[in-house]
Amino acid sequence: MSETTDLFPIEDGAMADLRSRLTEQAGESGLLDVAHRTIDSPVGRLLLATTERGLVRVAFEREGFDEVLASLATRISPRVLEAPRRLDAVAAELEEYFAGTRHSFDLPLDHSLSSGFRQRVQRHLPDIGYGHTRSYAEVAELVGNPKAVRAVGTACATNPLPVVVPCHRVLRSDGSLGGYIGGPEAKTTLLQLEHAA
Template sequence: MKYAPDTVQTRITTSQGPVWLAATARGLAGLWFAGQKHFPPALLGQPAWAPAPQHPTLQQAAAQLQQYLQGQRRGFDLPLDLSAGTAFQQAVWQALLALPCGHTTTYAALSQSLGRPSAVRAVAAAVGRNPISVVVPCHRVLGSGGSLTGYAGGLPRKAALLALEQGMA
């Protein structure tokens, strides 16, 4: 993943644990849970993104994420910067944005919807590299037969997010 040089970040505490948010001038560029796979090195100080807790996009993202996790918000209204991904990854992430709260799909169905029915593994890899967890709802993608598989933030967190959304339906 290649992030813009103007990327800034902040850390917040949520009911699902610590979360790091990152933004550029274009919009929210990242949301990662503590311990999540594909955690960007820049959040570990290599090189570091500047802390900017007062950045308007980061403040909006933090507020909307807290509302969502409290069951008070079903979707997000934020500018997004998905430019860190390849064109294929961005297409997968855009398809994820079309999944409504409380609904799920499978990796195979997502591949089919993208017109790439034989690219299930590539689609699954792109889902797994989603840099904006929850907001770009990769947790809504299940394995065949509805099994809970492959969530970079951990399967217990995926189950909790899906349960939260079922409670909002």
């Protein structure tokens, strides 16, 4: 027996329009808690996810998009849908950033995936200006806990909003890269893009 799509083929444009209308209806009905989309960038494909509060997750492809979406469904809500339009403003600001015309982001952020000291560090990271870097030790001092250098490293490594919350601007005391959720190549690319000292 043939599938319905064989009997009544749906053009790609019509399918995209139907998906878009269903997503919009889900949002209007309160059935959409986490909207997501992917974009291409100089550091590879990125997954973007947002809640009503703001951008909640930026993920590198190497993290596994399916795993990231499953984690969002577990930690925030199972009502996760692809809804590209909801992330148009985020995509536009990232495009400007990668083009070198934007040096800071003006996006509402949802920090609910972090808590305690990690969140405190992550909220401080945007204070490190475009084109500048700080060491893990300097960040520990700036957030009021100079002995928490390793904890700062952990906060950077678990940052759910890389690029937008610029953990790539934090280096080891000797100036070497340190770890990065997107990998050393992505961290190098971002620092070169910003001409970071």
